[in-house]
Amino acid sequence: MRNNKKVVLRRSSNDDESRIIVYYRECQKNHAANSGGYALDGCTDFVPRTDVALFCATCGCHRNFHRREVDSEVVHESSSRA
Ligand SMILES: [Zn+2]
Numbered sequence: 001m002r003n004n005k006k007v008v009l010r011r012s013s014n015d016d017e018s019r020i021i022v023y024y025r026e027c028q029k030n031h032a033a034n035s036g037g038y039a040l041d042g043c044t045d046f047v048p049r050t051d052v053a054l055f056c057a058t059c060g061c062h063r064n065f066h067r068r069e070v071d072s073e074v075v076h077e078s079s080s081r082a
Pocket residue numbers: 027028029041043056059060061065
């Protein structure tokens with residue numbers, strides 16, 4: 001028999017804590033900005049470099065150039081919703 005244990009995050013003392021996962025998607029750095037144009041490098045996913053994690057291993061741009069996507073799991077429902 002295999003032990004199929006499910007990992008469940010238990011809310012212990014930090015009751016109002018929600019899980020926030022941040023993804024970094026496409027690189028949006030305009031590489032043609034100084035020539036007045038608009039050209040992206042086509043990088044679609046931020047891959048942290050092993051030496052400098054703030055820079056993308058694929059395109060070499062800083063993480064800030066990548067579109068940030070925040071995925072949050074809020075435990076309690078928002079009451080502001082009509
Ligand atoms: Zn880039």
